[in-house]
Amino acid sequence: MRLFRHHTEVPVEARGAVVALGNFDGIHRGHQAVIAAAAEKARELGTTHAVLTFEPHPRRYFRPDAPLFRLTDERSKLRLLAASGLDGAIVLNFDAALARLPAEDFITQILLQRLAVSGVVIGMFHAEG
Secondary structure, three states: OEEEOOHHHOOHHHOOOEEEEOOOOOOOHHHHHHHHHHHHHHHHHOOOEEEEEEEOOHHHHHOOOOOOOOOOOHHHHHHHHHHOOOOEEEEEEOOHHHHHOOHHHHHHHHHHHHOOOOEEEEOOEEEEO
16 A cells, blocks of 8 residues: 555545545444445546545644544554455544635545545545545
8 A cells, every 4th residue: 555645645646546634533334334335436537546645634734732542653554454355544633724725625636636536435425526
């Protein structure tokens, strides 16, 4: 699994994946289902599949004084993601700039322009790019 620490690090040849989007803390059955749905869609489209996740956890940014329960730390999360057969993982730094980015701009600027995603799977819903 290739690991990218910023959306600008993703080279042209790694763009176009079907992306499973989320925090993926613990890689439990629900997360596994989202990743499997991305893999299935990627097979249908003849492309790769990856996760797009965030560190630190967005709750750490929005509620810095609240205790943060995590099933796994970042290192364990990445190890579990790699074991799931993904082609790649994009880990975005969740900071003030990302928190301020409107959803429409996140979709347009990051998902479509920078990553050129072929599709996105989020929880029980997915959409094609």
